[in-house]
Structures are given as C-alpha cells and as structure tokens.
Amino acid sequence: MNEQQSTLTTGPNESYLENKQAIAIDIQDLVVKYGSKRAVDGLTFTVPIGSIFGFLGPNGSGKTTTIKTLLGFRPPNAGGARVFGYDVASQSLQVRGRVGYVSETNSLYDFLTIPQLCAFCRSVSQEWDQQVVDRYIGLFGLPPKEKVGNLSKGMKSQLALSLALGSNPDLLILDEPTAGLDPMARHEFLNTLVSEVASRGKTIFFSSHILSEVEAVADWVAIIRSGKLVLCDELNHLKQAKKVVKLTYVDIPPATEIETLRCLPEVMNLAQEGRSVRLLTHGNVDILEQSLKTRPYTLRDVETVDLNLEDLFLESMKEVDHGH
Secondary structure, rough: OOOHHHHHHOOOOHHHHHHHOOOEEEEEEEEEEEEEEEEEEEEEEEEEEOOEEEEEOOOOOHHHHHHHHHOOOOOOOEEEEEOEEEEEEEEEHHHHHHHHEOOOOOHHHOOHHHHHHHHHHHHHHHOOOHHHHHHHHHHHHOOOOOEEEOOHHHHHHHHHHHHOOOOOEEEEEEEEOOOOHHHHHHHHHHHHHHHHHHHHHOOEEEEEEOHHHHHHHOOOEEEEEEEEEEEEEEHHHHHHHEEEEEEOOOOOOOOOHHHHHOOOOOOOEEEEEEOEEEEEOOOOOHHHHHHOOOOOOOOEEEEEEEEEEEHHHHHHHHHHHHHO
16 A cells, blocks of 8 residues: 555544644645646635635636645645645545535536436445435425426526535535526525525535625635735624724815825725715724814714625725735
8 A cells, every 4th residue: 555545544633633623624835836827826724614614806816726626626736735634635535525515617417317416426425315415405496307407507506505415514615606696596595505504513615706695694704816815814803803984074174184094093095085085994993083083174974884895805905906
C-alpha cells in the first residue's frame, strides 16, 4: 500500500480535531492555479459547523475554483484545506462522503426518469436514504415519474437538492444554486434550506451573486476578489461594525464643514447632496453623534441606518480598489 492509499484509509489527525471541533471547512493559504494565473491566491478562512455561510465575490473571483478544490476536483498548488478534518487533496473520498453538492449547471442525466436517477445516485453513494429523497420530492411537488429532461430549471434545482440530501450529508455545498430561477422558485428553494436543512444542524456553504438572498439566509459571509479574501465575519457583526449616518442641515454646509466631517476618526467615506450629507462610519456611532451636536452649523436631522449586505459588499470592493 503506497503512502497516499494509507492516508485515505486513516481518519483525520486526532490532535487537529481536538483543536478544530467546531469547524466544518478550514482553508489555509490556499493557492490554485490555471497555468500561470492564480485563480485562488493565498485564501485563508474557516466555516463554523452549523452555520449558513455565504461565499461572495464578483464573477471570476475564484468562488467555483475554491469549491472544486474543496470537493477534490482541483488539486491545490500550495496551502490546503480540510473538511471535517479530512485533507481535501489526499482524503477526497472521505470528504465527499460527508458532503452534498449542488452545482449551478445541475448536470443531471436528462434521459433518465426521476426514479432511475435516484437508483443511479444510490448505487454510487456510500450512504443513501431514499425516504429522505422522496420526502423532498414530495415537498417540492416534483412529478415523481417524470423524465429529468422534461423538468423546468427550477424543478431541476429542487431535484438536485433532493438528491444531494439523499446521502445525509453533514455539509451542503451549493454553487450558485438559484441561478436562473424566478423569484418565487428562489424563495422556495432558500426557505427549504433554512427551515429544513439548517434547522437540523447541517452546515450550508453556498456561493451566490444575488446579495439579497444571501442576506436573507446567511449568518456568516466571506467575500473574495481575484482569489484573495476581502473579508470574513458574522453578518450581524459586519452590520454592527459599519453604519450610515445621514445628516440634514438647515442650510447647505460650507466646504470647511465637509472637510471637518471627512477628517473625523469614525468617518470612512462621505457623500454630499445639497443640504444632506451621508457618512459611512465605523466604530462607536454614539461618540460620533455626540460630536455632531457640537458642530457650528445647525442640523435639522441626524439618522443612523444599518448597511445592507449589498452596501457592505460594494464598500469592501471600493476599499480593495483604493488599496486599504
């Protein structure tokens, strides 16, 4: 038995598991190249067990390459990743035994009926529970005897999710799972993830470019760009860390007032439109609001607003562009 084969038959390193009990995915300094191009460039972050983790980035940022590497489809060029303690390069069989995967393309066999496709999946799965699959097929209202090729795109996504859950995975990896679905089908798909899958303690790791849907279901987010990590944090913490403060003056504030505001330590960015000034802030908003009360120009209104995920995403992209 060669070294790689012996690695495949052993479990994950015990001391590793003691230190990483609550981590489903552990990515460390991961580099994946296509030729000379680094599609993933020194990526490091972790995904907590039981989280719904949104994986975000512009098109071509390295999201799908990262997912393919986690599933053992692409070997790392440097660094590495573990899923439940198993190394994705040398123990990909064990990794895939714990993971359900739904891709954007849903490459299902169109010429098979749903029962035939279920039988095929059962034959290649280490563990299979047809009752679970039948339950989800019923939940989604899929025609149980239909040929896969006759299903709509939304139905195919729902079928792919049903099949992914058939092997009772601890981790569900979804790559743009709602791409091309209408809003109703997207809502139904995401509701199922939250109410059915996440409520059972499963970990969900999904990429999406529809930020509103990530915000509706995720509790953690990571944003990458050009293969590099831009940020990774709990969504609630991100929203608490940055706020928008809207100021409305009685008269149009002079340029000196704008420059003074811009230099305040809590202010990251500023935009003025007539008598209104929009401040992007971080840190303690209460301290900022106290200092605003001492300004020499009369304020009509001060309003603090939470940023939504789209705001956070766009601001993080701006910070990268400006080299912060």
